[in-house]
Every structure is written in structure tokens, then in C-alpha cells.
Amino acid sequence: MKINEHLKKIQTYKPGKPIAELKRELKLEEIVKLASNENPLGPSPLAMQAMRDAIPTLNRYPEGDCPLLKQALAAKLEVGENQLIIGNGSNEILIFLAQACLGHGDEAVMAVPGFPVYKIATQMMAAVPVEVPLKNGVHDLEAMGCRITDKTRLLFLCNPNNPTGTSISDDALRGLLATARDKNVLVVIDEAYYEYVCDKAYPDSLALLKTNENLVVTRSFSKIYGLAGLRVGYAIGPPSIVEALEKVRQPFNVNSLAQCAALAALTDDEHLEKSIQLNREGIEYLAAELIALGYQPLPSQANFIYFPLNAAQAFCRDLLSQGLILRPIGDTAARITIGLPEENERLVKTLKTKKERG
Numbered sequence: 001m002k003i004n005e006h007l008k009k010i011q012t013y014k015p016g017k018p019i020a021e022l023k024r025e026l027k028l029e030e031i032v033k034l035a036s037n038e039n040p041l042g043p044s045p046l047a048m049q050a051m052r053d054a055i056p057t058l059n060r061y062p063e064g065d066c067p068l069l070k071q072a073l074a075a076k077l078e079v080g081e082n083q084l085i086i087g088n089g090s091n092e093i094l095i096f097l098a099q100a101c102l103g104h105g106d107e108a109v110m111a112v113p114g115f116p117v118y119k120i121a122t123q124m125m126a127a128v129p130v131e132v133p134l135k136n137g138v139h140d141l142e143a144m145g146c147r148i149t150d151k152t153r154l155l156f157l158c159n160p161n162n163p164t165g166t167s168i169s170d171d172a173l174r175g176l177l178a179t180a181r182d183k184n185v186l187v188v189i190d191e192a193y194y195e196y197v198c199d200k201a202y203p204d205s206l207a208l209l210k211t212n213e214n215l216v217v218t219r220s221f222s223k224i225y226g227l228a229g230l231r232v233g234y235a236i237g238p239p240s241i242v243e244a245l246e247k248v249r250q251p252f253n254v255n256s257l258a259q260c261a262a263l264a265a266l267t268d269d270e271h272l273e274k275s276i277q278l279n280r281e282g283i284e285y286l287a288a289e290l291i292a293l294g295y296q297p298l299p300s301q302a303n304f305i306y307f308p309l310n311a312a313q314a315f316c317r318d319l320l321s322q323g324l325i326l327r328p329i330g331d332t333a334a335r336i337t338i339g340l341p342e343e344n345e346r347l348v349k350t351l352k353t354k355k356e357r358g
């Protein structure tokens with residue numbers, strides 16, 4: 001068998017350990033998963049009801065281009081329906097972007113540490129990831145702009161950034177957008193955590209879309225909307241780019257339950273507000289406790305906290321054996337998703353005991 005040579009470079013994505021798997025391994029009942037930035041409140045009740053109602057028609061194919069969801073998003077975001085594409089998670093849209101824009105030897109610029117999918121999608125197309133280190137935990141936009149060459153086609157930004165939770169400001173972004181435009185580079189801003197952001201300096205990317213033909217913004221129903229298991233995300237961009245992305249989309253990429261659940265979740269302001277509130281309180285609590293324990297968490301605009309940590313792999317393995325799933329970032333940091341208050345408290349208690357033991 002001959003497999004495409006360039007695929008050998010790809011490091012397969014490692015998801016956070018599923019709760020069910022750890023339960024089987026440890027024979028523990030009480031597992032706390034704070035590893036994958038999921039909403040601890042669960043899906044919106046409206047989304048759950050919409051899915052129950054849709055079950056009897058599951059013998060039918062879904063509507064391929066998600067007309068109702070597109071209509072609702074277009075109205076909510078005040079964009080044209082021809083500026084929207086819906087994906088099987090925003091992850092799928094990141095792959096569409098790579099398929100539409102990258103070929104053998106082309107380059108895509110991205111930050112490191114960052115969301116691994118940008119690199120995987122780039123390498124999938126036999127293109128070259130150009131990784132630019134963060135500066136003090138934040139995207140180094142100046143350095144990223146300097147790494148644009150004649151071969152660069154895409155530049156990925158994650159705002160707020162996963163895994164650090166830090167965000168870039170409107171001022172800083174505008175400069176990079178201009179540089180990218182001069183060099184015909186498409187800038188992708190991944191806003192998977194958009195709804196959690198409080199920072200006043202956070203860019204209004206939809207306003208920037210009005211004046212930048214080289215910008216695409218991706219968002220997700222997996223995070224604040226609590227629908228990670230269904231796989232729905234979307235992108236907003238210029239109609240010409242959306243049209244190109246539609247060419248690589250399989251006919252029924254978003255299933256019927258996902259479509260109706262996302263549509264219902266969009267109307268559930270109560271669930272959204274509760275999720276924002278719970279997250280803010282959780283961040284404040286965990287950040288204060290981590291600082292009291294001697295750690296230095298970065299300020300987070302998302303639903304997780306990142307802090308530098310020596311021997312992070314061994315640290316997280318030890319917590320895993322106690323039923324707590326965190327995410328090590330390499331061997332030098334950890335990321336904690338904000339959980340329910342009792343989950344956050346259990347984590348803090350475990351960290352305190354661990355520290356006392358040395």
C-alpha cells in the first residue's frame with residue numbers, strides 16, 4: 001500500500017480523556033473532567049427538547065446547507081446568508097480552509113502553543129506550518145507578520161487563544177490584517193470562546209469583516225452552547241471565500257439533530273447568561289486559589305485557566321489517578337477548564353493535599 005508521504009509528519013490529535021474511559025480504568029464513580037473546555041451546565045434545555053422532537057424524522061437526510069440555522073445566524077449576526085458556512089464542528093471548517101487554500105509547499109502561519117488542528121490541517125495538504133512562539137503568553141502579531149513569505153496562504157489566529165486564554169486587542173489586529181492583505185494572505189480568526197470574552201479591547205471581528213476581504217471568522221456551538229458532542233460550528237467570511245469552502249463540503253456534513261439543537265440553543269439567552277456567570281465566578285475562584293498555592297495563572301478571557309508548571313505530564317497523571325482530568329500542555333504547563341463550583345472546589349482541595357504531601 002502506498003500512503004501519502006506527507007501524512008507521516010502529522011501528530012495525531014490527542015483528545016482529553018473521556019470520563020467513561022477513566023471510570024472503566026479506575027472503577028471510580030466520581031470523575032471530574034476539566035480537560036476539554038466543555039460547558040459544565042450541559043446543553044441548553046431548549047436544545048434538548050428540539051432534539052427529542054426531531055427523533056421521529058431521523059430516517060430522512062438532513063437539509064444539506066442548514067437553511068434554518070443559517071437564516072437565524074444571519075439575522076443574529078447581521079450578515080448575509082451567503083457569508084455563512086456551517087460545519088461538523090468548527091474543526092471541519094478549519095480543514096475546509098486548508099483544502100481550499102493550501103497546496104504542496106504552501107505555508108500557513110500560526111502561534112505555538114496553539115490549537116493543534118491548524119497544524120494538522122496544514123500538514124494534511126502537504127503544506128508547511130510556520131509556528132511562531134507566543135510572547136508573554138500572547139500572540140506575537142508582529143513576529144507573525146514578519147514570517148509571511150511569498151508562499152504564505154493562511155494565517156491562523158486564535159482569539160482568545162487555546163491553551164492560554166489570552167486575547168489580542170483590536171489595535172494589534174488591525175496592523176496584522178493590513179500586512180496580510182498586502183501579501184494576499186487569508187487571516188482566519190478562531191473565536192471558539194467568543195461568548196466568554198469580557199475584555200473591552202477585544203476586536204469586533206464582524207465589523208472588521210466589512211472592510212477586510214481577507215478575513216474569515218470561525219465560531220462554535222461546542223463551548224458555551226454546550227453541544228460539543230453534536231459537532232456544529234460555523235464561519236463568517238466574504239461570499240467568494242464561503243463559495244470556495246462550499247466546494248469541499250460533503251453534501252450532508254451537519255446532522256439533523258445538530259441543526260435543530262443549534263437553532264434552539266441560539267434562542268436560549270437564559271442558558272447563555274447562566275454559563276457566562278458561572279464561568280466568571282469559576283475563573284475568579286480558581287485564579288485566586290492557584291495564586292494562593294504559588295502558581296502564576298495567565299489572565300483568561302475563555303472558560304479555562306493556563307498556568308506554567310514543572311513536570312506537567314507527571315503532575316496531571318497523578319491527578320488522573322485521583323479521578324481528576326486536567327490537560328497538560330507539553331511538560332511545562334497545565335490547562336484547567338472551569339467546572340461546576342463543587343468540581344472546582346474538589347480540584348483545589350486535591351491540589352492543596354498534593355502540595356502538603358510535597
Ligand SMILES: *Cc1c(COP(=O)(O)O)cnc(C)c1O
Nearest residue numbers: 089090091115162192220222233
Ligand atoms: C474547542 C475549540 C474549537 C471548537 O471545535 P469544534 O469543532 O467546533 O468542536 C475550535 N477552536 C478552538 C481553538 C477550540 O479550542
